[in-house]
Amino acid sequence: MSGIGPLEPGEGTTAQDNSYTVHLRSPGRRRAALAVRYARHRRLTLCLAALAVLLAGGGYLYGTRPRQPHPAPTPRPSPAPYPAQVVDVTYLEDLPAAAGAPPRSFRFGVLVGVDSGPPVTVTRVTQPYAGLTLSTDPAAPFRTRAGSARMITITMHVTECGKVPKDAGMPFLDVTLRNTRAIQNHSFILGPRYAQHLSQALKVACSNSVE
Incomplete structure:
Protein backbone atom coordinates (compact mmCIF):
# COMPACT_ATOMS: atom_id res chain seq x y z
CA MET A 1 0.00 0.00 0.00
CA SER A 2 1.31 3.37 -0.99
CA GLY A 3 0.35 7.09 -0.43
CA ILE A 4 1.17 10.08 1.72
CA GLY A 5 -0.57 10.42 5.04
CA PRO A 6 -0.61 13.25 7.55
CA LEU A 7 2.77 14.52 8.62
CA GLU A 8 3.89 13.46 12.01
CA PRO A 9 5.62 16.02 14.10
CA GLY A 10 9.29 15.59 14.37
CA GLU A 11 11.02 14.58 17.50
CA GLY A 12 10.97 17.34 20.05
CA THR A 13 8.77 19.67 17.96
CA THR A 14 5.70 19.63 20.19
CA ALA A 15 7.66 20.27 23.44
CA GLN A 16 9.43 23.30 21.94
CA ASP A 17 6.20 24.88 20.66
CA ASN A 18 4.43 24.35 24.01
CA SER A 19 7.29 25.96 25.95
CA TYR A 20 7.20 29.12 23.73
CA THR A 21 3.47 29.59 24.14
CA VAL A 22 3.67 29.29 27.94
CA HIS A 23 6.09 32.23 28.36
CA LEU A 24 4.49 34.56 25.82
CA ARG A 25 2.27 37.35 27.35
CA SER A 26 -0.84 38.53 25.68
CA PRO A 27 -1.03 42.18 24.43
CA GLY A 28 -3.64 43.06 27.09
CA ARG A 29 -1.41 42.03 29.98
CA ARG A 30 1.56 44.04 28.60
CA ARG A 31 -0.56 47.21 28.38
CA ALA A 32 -1.76 46.79 31.95
CA ALA A 33 1.81 46.41 33.25
CA LEU A 34 2.97 49.50 31.35
CA ALA A 35 0.04 51.51 32.73
CA VAL A 36 0.97 50.59 36.31
CA ARG A 37 4.61 51.55 35.78
CA TYR A 38 3.58 54.86 34.18
CA ALA A 39 1.24 55.69 37.06
CA ARG A 40 3.99 55.02 39.64
CA HIS A 41 6.49 57.13 37.69
CA ARG A 42 3.97 59.95 37.30
CA ARG A 43 3.18 60.02 41.07
CA LEU A 44 6.91 60.13 41.91
CA THR A 45 7.47 62.95 39.40
CA LEU A 46 4.56 64.97 40.79
CA CYS A 47 5.82 64.53 44.38
CA LEU A 48 9.31 65.67 43.45
CA ALA A 49 7.91 68.68 41.58
CA ALA A 50 5.72 69.68 44.55
CA LEU A 51 8.68 69.36 46.93
CA ALA A 52 10.81 71.56 44.64
CA VAL A 53 8.06 74.22 44.59
CA LEU A 54 7.80 74.19 48.38
CA LEU A 55 11.55 74.51 48.80
CA ALA A 56 11.76 77.30 46.24
CA GLY A 57 8.87 79.16 47.85
CA GLY A 58 10.40 78.87 51.31
CA GLY A 59 13.73 80.19 50.03
CA TYR A 60 11.99 83.12 48.36
CA LEU A 61 10.12 84.01 51.52
CA TYR A 62 13.32 83.77 53.55
CA GLY A 63 15.25 85.89 51.06
CA THR A 64 12.56 88.58 50.85
CA ARG A 65 11.78 88.74 54.56
CA PRO A 66 12.49 92.35 55.69
CA ARG A 67 15.47 92.59 57.98
CA GLN A 68 15.02 94.23 61.32
CA PRO A 69 16.90 97.55 61.40
CA HIS A 70 19.82 97.73 63.78
CA PRO A 71 19.14 100.02 66.73
CA ALA A 72 20.76 103.42 66.36
CA PRO A 73 23.82 103.84 68.58
CA THR A 74 23.29 105.98 71.63
CA PRO A 75 24.98 109.32 70.99
CA ARG A 76 27.77 110.11 73.37
CA PRO A 77 27.58 113.39 75.22
CA SER A 78 29.86 116.07 73.85
CA PRO A 79 32.91 116.70 76.05
CA ALA A 80 33.14 119.97 77.92
CA PRO A 81 35.08 122.70 76.10
CA TYR A 82 38.60 123.58 77.13
CA PRO A 83 38.51 126.52 79.55
CA ALA A 84 40.68 128.76 77.36
CA GLN A 85 38.10 128.38 74.57
CA VAL A 86 35.26 129.90 76.60
CA VAL A 87 36.97 132.46 78.86
CA ASP A 88 37.56 136.07 77.93
CA VAL A 89 39.51 138.65 79.93
CA THR A 90 38.80 142.29 79.01
CA TYR A 91 40.55 145.39 80.27
CA LEU A 92 38.13 147.89 81.81
CA GLU A 93 39.94 150.97 83.21
CA ASP A 94 42.65 152.14 85.54
CA LEU A 95 41.53 152.77 89.09
CA PRO A 96 42.67 155.21 91.77
CA ALA A 97 45.23 153.86 94.20
CA ALA A 98 43.71 152.18 97.22
CA ALA A 99 43.99 153.88 100.60
CA GLY A 100 47.04 152.66 102.46
CA ALA A 101 48.61 151.10 99.35
CA PRO A 102 52.43 150.97 99.37
CA PRO A 103 54.35 153.48 97.22
CA ARG A 104 54.79 152.71 93.51
CA SER A 105 51.54 150.75 93.42
CA PHE A 106 48.68 151.12 90.96
CA ARG A 107 45.56 149.14 90.11
CA PHE A 108 43.06 148.55 87.31
CA GLY A 109 39.97 146.49 86.60
CA VAL A 110 39.43 143.58 84.23
CA LEU A 111 36.29 141.62 83.37
CA VAL A 112 36.46 137.80 83.39
CA GLY A 113 33.61 136.18 81.48
CA VAL A 114 32.69 132.55 80.67
CA ASP A 115 30.68 131.95 77.50
CA SER A 116 29.54 128.34 77.93
CA GLY A 117 30.29 124.96 79.45
CA PRO A 118 30.87 124.14 83.08
CA PRO A 119 32.04 126.78 85.57
CA VAL A 120 35.64 127.91 85.21
CA THR A 121 37.96 128.57 88.14
CA VAL A 122 40.81 131.07 87.87
CA THR A 123 43.52 129.57 90.04
CA ARG A 124 46.32 132.06 89.34
CA VAL A 125 46.99 135.43 87.67
CA THR A 126 50.55 136.60 86.93
CA GLN A 127 52.38 139.03 84.63
CA PRO A 128 55.72 138.66 82.78
CA TYR A 129 57.87 141.45 84.26
CA ALA A 130 60.40 140.57 86.96
CA GLY A 131 60.22 144.01 88.65
CA MET A 151 35.01 142.29 87.62
CA ILE A 152 38.46 141.64 89.08
CA THR A 153 40.63 144.37 90.55
CA ILE A 154 44.33 143.85 89.87
CA THR A 155 46.92 145.66 91.95
CA MET A 156 50.54 145.89 90.75
CA HIS A 157 53.50 146.99 92.81
CA VAL A 158 56.87 147.98 91.37
CA THR A 159 59.61 146.25 93.32
CA GLU A 160 62.54 147.17 91.05
CA CYS A 161 62.27 149.88 88.42
CA ALA A 168 55.13 148.39 77.58
CA GLY A 169 54.40 147.68 73.93
CA MET A 170 52.10 144.63 74.17
CA PRO A 171 51.74 143.54 77.79
CA PHE A 172 49.65 140.51 78.77
CA LEU A 173 48.40 138.61 81.79
CA ASP A 174 49.12 134.91 82.37
CA VAL A 175 46.00 133.20 83.74
CA THR A 176 45.64 129.60 84.91
CA LEU A 177 42.15 128.24 84.18
CA ARG A 178 40.48 125.05 85.34
CA ASN A 179 37.19 123.31 84.55
CA THR A 180 35.99 119.70 84.39
CA ARG A 181 37.80 119.21 81.06
CA ALA A 182 41.33 120.48 81.72
CA ILE A 183 43.71 122.88 83.43
CA GLN A 184 45.29 125.42 81.08
CA ASN A 185 47.73 128.30 81.26
CA HIS A 186 46.70 131.04 78.85
CA SER A 187 48.11 134.48 78.04
CA PHE A 188 45.55 137.25 77.51
CA ILE A 189 46.65 140.36 75.59
CA LEU A 190 44.50 143.19 76.91
CA GLY A 191 44.93 145.60 74.02
CA PRO A 192 46.39 149.08 73.40
CA ARG A 193 44.48 150.87 76.17
CA TYR A 194 45.96 148.58 78.79
CA ALA A 195 49.44 148.98 77.27
CA GLN A 196 49.12 152.76 77.37
CA HIS A 197 47.87 152.90 80.96
CA LEU A 198 50.49 150.41 82.18
CA SER A 199 53.32 152.38 80.57
CA GLN A 200 52.04 155.59 82.17
CA ALA A 201 51.70 153.98 85.59
CA LEU A 202 55.24 152.59 85.43
CA LYS A 203 56.64 156.02 84.48
CA VAL A 204 54.85 157.64 87.41
CA ALA A 205 55.94 154.92 89.83
CA CYS A 206 59.59 155.11 88.79
CA SER A 207 59.85 158.85 88.04
CA ASN A 208 61.77 159.60 91.24
CA SER A 209 63.67 156.34 91.25
CA VAL A 210 67.50 156.45 91.60
CA GLU A 211 67.88 152.80 90.54
Whole structure:
Protein backbone atom coordinates (compact mmCIF):
# COMPACT_ATOMS: atom_id res chain seq x y z
CA MET A 1 0.00 0.00 0.00
CA SER A 2 1.31 3.37 -0.99
CA GLY A 3 0.35 7.09 -0.43
CA ILE A 4 1.17 10.08 1.72
CA GLY A 5 -0.57 10.42 5.04
CA PRO A 6 -0.61 13.25 7.55
CA LEU A 7 2.77 14.52 8.62
CA GLU A 8 3.89 13.46 12.01
CA PRO A 9 5.62 16.02 14.10
CA GLY A 10 9.29 15.59 14.37
CA GLU A 11 11.02 14.58 17.50
CA GLY A 12 10.97 17.34 20.05
CA THR A 13 8.77 19.67 17.96
CA THR A 14 5.70 19.63 20.19
CA ALA A 15 7.66 20.27 23.44
CA GLN A 16 9.43 23.30 21.94
CA ASP A 17 6.20 24.88 20.66
CA ASN A 18 4.43 24.35 24.01
CA SER A 19 7.29 25.96 25.95
CA TYR A 20 7.20 29.12 23.73
CA THR A 21 3.47 29.59 24.14
CA VAL A 22 3.67 29.29 27.94
CA HIS A 23 6.09 32.23 28.36
CA LEU A 24 4.49 34.56 25.82
CA ARG A 25 2.27 37.35 27.35
CA SER A 26 -0.84 38.53 25.68
CA PRO A 27 -1.03 42.18 24.43
CA GLY A 28 -3.64 43.06 27.09
CA ARG A 29 -1.41 42.03 29.98
CA ARG A 30 1.56 44.04 28.60
CA ARG A 31 -0.56 47.21 28.38
CA ALA A 32 -1.76 46.79 31.95
CA ALA A 33 1.81 46.41 33.25
CA LEU A 34 2.97 49.50 31.35
CA ALA A 35 0.04 51.51 32.73
CA VAL A 36 0.97 50.59 36.31
CA ARG A 37 4.61 51.55 35.78
CA TYR A 38 3.58 54.86 34.18
CA ALA A 39 1.24 55.69 37.06
CA ARG A 40 3.99 55.02 39.64
CA HIS A 41 6.49 57.13 37.69
CA ARG A 42 3.97 59.95 37.30
CA ARG A 43 3.18 60.02 41.07
CA LEU A 44 6.91 60.13 41.91
CA THR A 45 7.47 62.95 39.40
CA LEU A 46 4.56 64.97 40.79
CA CYS A 47 5.82 64.53 44.38
CA LEU A 48 9.31 65.67 43.45
CA ALA A 49 7.91 68.68 41.58
CA ALA A 50 5.72 69.68 44.55
CA LEU A 51 8.68 69.36 46.93
CA ALA A 52 10.81 71.56 44.64
CA VAL A 53 8.06 74.22 44.59
CA LEU A 54 7.80 74.19 48.38
CA LEU A 55 11.55 74.51 48.80
CA ALA A 56 11.76 77.30 46.24
CA GLY A 57 8.87 79.16 47.85
CA GLY A 58 10.40 78.87 51.31
CA GLY A 59 13.73 80.19 50.03
CA TYR A 60 11.99 83.12 48.36
CA LEU A 61 10.12 84.01 51.52
CA TYR A 62 13.32 83.77 53.55
CA GLY A 63 15.25 85.89 51.06
CA THR A 64 12.56 88.58 50.85
CA ARG A 65 11.78 88.74 54.56
CA PRO A 66 12.49 92.35 55.69
CA ARG A 67 15.47 92.59 57.98
CA GLN A 68 15.02 94.23 61.32
CA PRO A 69 16.90 97.55 61.40
CA HIS A 70 19.82 97.73 63.78
CA PRO A 71 19.14 100.02 66.73
CA ALA A 72 20.76 103.42 66.36
CA PRO A 73 23.82 103.84 68.58
CA THR A 74 23.29 105.98 71.63
CA PRO A 75 24.98 109.32 70.99
CA ARG A 76 27.77 110.11 73.37
CA PRO A 77 27.58 113.39 75.22
CA SER A 78 29.86 116.07 73.85
CA PRO A 79 32.91 116.70 76.05
CA ALA A 80 33.14 119.97 77.92
CA PRO A 81 35.08 122.70 76.10
CA TYR A 82 38.60 123.58 77.13
CA PRO A 83 38.51 126.52 79.55
CA ALA A 84 40.68 128.76 77.36
CA GLN A 85 38.10 128.38 74.57
CA VAL A 86 35.26 129.90 76.60
CA VAL A 87 36.97 132.46 78.86
CA ASP A 88 37.56 136.07 77.93
CA VAL A 89 39.51 138.65 79.93
CA THR A 90 38.80 142.29 79.01
CA TYR A 91 40.55 145.39 80.27
CA LEU A 92 38.13 147.89 81.81
CA GLU A 93 39.94 150.97 83.21
CA ASP A 94 42.65 152.14 85.54
CA LEU A 95 41.53 152.77 89.09
CA PRO A 96 42.67 155.21 91.77
CA ALA A 97 45.23 153.86 94.20
CA ALA A 98 43.71 152.18 97.22
CA ALA A 99 43.99 153.88 100.60
CA GLY A 100 47.04 152.66 102.46
CA ALA A 101 48.61 151.10 99.35
CA PRO A 102 52.43 150.97 99.37
CA PRO A 103 54.35 153.48 97.22
CA ARG A 104 54.79 152.71 93.51
CA SER A 105 51.54 150.75 93.42
CA PHE A 106 48.68 151.12 90.96
CA ARG A 107 45.56 149.14 90.11
CA PHE A 108 43.06 148.55 87.31
CA GLY A 109 39.97 146.49 86.60
CA VAL A 110 39.43 143.58 84.23
CA LEU A 111 36.29 141.62 83.37
CA VAL A 112 36.46 137.80 83.39
CA GLY A 113 33.61 136.18 81.48
CA VAL A 114 32.69 132.55 80.67
CA ASP A 115 30.68 131.95 77.50
CA SER A 116 29.54 128.34 77.93
CA GLY A 117 30.29 124.96 79.45
CA PRO A 118 30.87 124.14 83.08
CA PRO A 119 32.04 126.78 85.57
CA VAL A 120 35.64 127.91 85.21
CA THR A 121 37.96 128.57 88.14
CA VAL A 122 40.81 131.07 87.87
CA THR A 123 43.52 129.57 90.04
CA ARG A 124 46.32 132.06 89.34
CA VAL A 125 46.99 135.43 87.67
CA THR A 126 50.55 136.60 86.93
CA GLN A 127 52.38 139.03 84.63
CA PRO A 128 55.72 138.66 82.78
CA TYR A 129 57.87 141.45 84.26
CA ALA A 130 60.40 140.57 86.96
CA GLY A 131 60.22 144.01 88.65
CA LEU A 132 56.47 143.79 89.34
CA THR A 133 54.27 141.88 91.77
CA LEU A 134 50.57 141.31 91.29
CA SER A 135 47.54 140.56 93.47
CA THR A 136 43.83 140.21 92.70
CA ASP A 137 40.58 141.08 94.46
CA PRO A 138 38.94 138.66 94.93
CA ALA A 139 42.01 136.60 95.61
CA ALA A 140 42.57 133.53 93.44
CA PRO A 141 41.16 130.98 93.19
CA PHE A 142 37.73 132.33 92.20
CA ARG A 143 35.01 130.77 90.11
CA THR A 144 32.80 132.08 87.31
CA ARG A 145 29.74 130.34 85.88
CA ALA A 146 28.83 130.07 82.21
CA GLY A 147 26.90 133.04 80.86
CA SER A 148 28.21 135.41 83.50
CA ALA A 149 31.16 137.73 84.09
CA ARG A 150 32.78 139.31 87.12
CA MET A 151 35.01 142.29 87.62
CA ILE A 152 38.46 141.64 89.08
CA THR A 153 40.63 144.37 90.55
CA ILE A 154 44.33 143.85 89.87
CA THR A 155 46.92 145.66 91.95
CA MET A 156 50.54 145.89 90.75
CA HIS A 157 53.50 146.99 92.81
CA VAL A 158 56.87 147.98 91.37
CA THR A 159 59.61 146.25 93.32
CA GLU A 160 62.54 147.17 91.05
CA CYS A 161 62.27 149.88 88.42
CA GLY A 162 65.33 148.65 86.55
CA LYS A 163 63.48 145.42 85.66
CA VAL A 164 60.31 146.93 84.27
CA PRO A 165 59.93 148.25 80.71
CA LYS A 166 59.89 152.00 80.18
CA ASP A 167 57.32 151.52 77.43
CA ALA A 168 55.13 148.39 77.58
CA GLY A 169 54.40 147.68 73.93
CA MET A 170 52.10 144.63 74.17
CA PRO A 171 51.74 143.54 77.79
CA PHE A 172 49.65 140.51 78.77
CA LEU A 173 48.40 138.61 81.79
CA ASP A 174 49.12 134.91 82.37
CA VAL A 175 46.00 133.20 83.74
CA THR A 176 45.64 129.60 84.91
CA LEU A 177 42.15 128.24 84.18
CA ARG A 178 40.48 125.05 85.34
CA ASN A 179 37.19 123.31 84.55
CA THR A 180 35.99 119.70 84.39
CA ARG A 181 37.80 119.21 81.06
CA ALA A 182 41.33 120.48 81.72
CA ILE A 183 43.71 122.88 83.43
CA GLN A 184 45.29 125.42 81.08
CA ASN A 185 47.73 128.30 81.26
CA HIS A 186 46.70 131.04 78.85
CA SER A 187 48.11 134.48 78.04
CA PHE A 188 45.55 137.25 77.51
CA ILE A 189 46.65 140.36 75.59
CA LEU A 190 44.50 143.19 76.91
CA GLY A 191 44.93 145.60 74.02
CA PRO A 192 46.39 149.08 73.40
CA ARG A 193 44.48 150.87 76.17
CA TYR A 194 45.96 148.58 78.79
CA ALA A 195 49.44 148.98 77.27
CA GLN A 196 49.12 152.76 77.37
CA HIS A 197 47.87 152.90 80.96
CA LEU A 198 50.49 150.41 82.18
CA SER A 199 53.32 152.38 80.57
CA GLN A 200 52.04 155.59 82.17
CA ALA A 201 51.70 153.98 85.59
CA LEU A 202 55.24 152.59 85.43
CA LYS A 203 56.64 156.02 84.48
CA VAL A 204 54.85 157.64 87.41
CA ALA A 205 55.94 154.92 89.83
CA CYS A 206 59.59 155.11 88.79
CA SER A 207 59.85 158.85 88.04
CA ASN A 208 61.77 159.60 91.24
CA SER A 209 63.67 156.34 91.25
CA VAL A 210 67.50 156.45 91.60
CA GLU A 211 67.88 152.80 90.54
